[in-house]
Amino acid sequence: MWLPLEEGHEMKVTRPNVHMLSCTQQSARLIEMAGRTAYKSEDKITDDSADKFVEMIRKRGHESVIEHSYATFRIVTDRGITHEIVRHRLASYTQESTRYCNYSKDKFGEEITVIAPYGVVQSNPSSGYAVWKQACEEAETRYFELIREGCAPQIARSVLPTCLKTEIVMTANFREWLHFLRLRTAPAAHPDMVVIAKDIGAILAHECPAVFGKYGL
Numbered sequence: 001m002w003l004p005l006e007e008g009h010e011m012k013v014t015r016p017n018v019h020m021l022s023c024t025q026q027s028a029r030l031i032e033m034a035g036r037t038a039y040k041s042e043d044k045i046t047d048d049s050a051d052k053f054v055e056m057i058r059k060r061g062h063e064s065v066i067e068h069s070y071a072t073f074r075i076v077t078d079r080g081i082t083h084e085i086v087r088h089r090l091a092s093y094t095q096e097s098t099r100y101c102n103y104s105k106d107k108f109g110e111e112i113t114v115i116a117p118y119g120v121v122q123s124n125p126s127s128g129y130a131v132w133k134q135a136c137e138e139a140e141t142r143y144f145e146l147i148r149e150g151c152a153p154q155i156a157r158s159v160l161p162t163c164l165k166t167e168i169v170m171t172a173n174f175r176e177w178l179h180f181l182r183l184r185t186a187p188a189a190h191p192d193m194v195v196i197a198k199d200i201g202a203i204l205a206h207e208c209p210a211v212f213g214k215y216g217l
Helices: 027-039 050-059 063-068 079-085 129-148 153-159 174-184 191-207 209-216
Strands: 012-014 017-023 070-078 091-095 113-115 165-173
Touching: 017 191, 027 050, 027 063, 027 209, 050 063, 050 209, 063 165, 063 174, 070 079, 070 113, 070 174, 070 191, 079 165, 079 191, 113 165, 129 153, 165 174, 174 191, 174 209, 191 209
Parallel strands: 012 113
Antiparallel strands: 017 070, 070 165, 091 165
């Protein structure tokens, strides 16, 4: 259950989200064309052969062939989650920089934005929401004090919370996305990571079900 969004002059609480920026067009067809090169069986390509071929090679474990297709996502989450995301080595990343973004400026609403942890319910005192929110507000206050004292954003950022909202653009080939989904939707994954991964998985399964249907299991 997500908390309602909160807005105002002081600190904004928001939710994570994902948006696909690009994906290889006719990705299954491209994978089929590449894969059939190994067997020189291009003559077997038909209008409806791509999905069956891709499912076949995936089930046989020939996942190197699906690396020919790529997808790019803009991910909005907290910085703690992006620390885990960037551990996936076979991908390219560009992330919102706390070194250069000055959250006291008008373009940021003169406030910081934080991501509410998954499962924290404001109406339930035992959730610790009030304590969490107070800690974030205190961090925001100290951040702005440091900015007013003349500290550069890259110095003032040292007091910002891990749950600070950030945006990261991630590009990876289909094999790496498949690995990402299998790992980040597992029972041991962080709950906030699971939310992001399942949203990405739903989009990719729609784009190329032959690879990502049930995350390739």
